Amino acid sequence: MEFLYNVFVFLHFASWALVFGGSIASMRTKALYKGVSHGAMGAVVAGVIMVGIAEMGGLWEGDAGPAMAKIGVKLVVALAVAVLAVLAVRKGEDVSPGLKGSVLGLTLVNILVAVFWN
Numbered sequence: 001m002e003f004l005y006n007v008f009v010f011l012h013f014a015s016w017a018l019v020f021g022g023s024i025a026s027m028r029t030k031a032l033y034k035g036v037s038h039g040a041m042g043a044v045v046a047g048v049i050m051v052g053i054a055e056m057g058g059l060w061e062g063d064a065g066p067a068m069a070k071i072g073v074k075l076v077v078a079l080a081v082a083v084l085a086v087l088a089v090r091k092g093e094d095v096s097p098g099l100k101g102s103v104l105g106l107t108l109v110n111i112l113v114a115v116f117w118n
Contacts, residue, residue, distance in 0.1 A: 001057035008050045015043035016111065019081065023104040032088040032095050036103065040082035047078060070117045077110045 018039030026033045051071055084103050088095045 001053065005050060005053045005057065008046045008053065012043055012046035012050060015039045015046055016107065019043065019107050023100060023107060026100060030093045030095065032085065032100055032103065034089050037082070037085035037089045040078070040085045044078045044082050047074065067117065070113065074110055074113055077106055077113065081106045081110065
């Protein structure tokens with residue numbers, strides 16, 4: 001069970017790296033790269049599966065269980081990133097810099113919550 005959990009952790013990290021890198025790379029273009037929306041949706045799915053596997057397999061550290069508030073915040077932010085990325089990709093070549101910046105900014109917020117919220 002732990003191996004499967006680690007596979008989804010890798011997929012989650014790789015998806016967020018795709019969103020972060022693709023957002024930065026697309027700042028000089030008129031459109032947002034399609035990979036950004038795919039990465040955001042992949043990160044959401046991998047994160048939900050990770051929580052399910054950890055709950056089912058008892059992989060959480062200690063008896064306290066997971067910080068569900070942290071998971072909830074990350075889920076809301078990740079869903080916002082995914083929705084904004086899909087909207088930006090659907091706009092094609094007419095994406096405002098603010099929309100691309102919000103995708104990048106919320107991605108950074110999600111990473112910071114993951115790293116610093118203990």
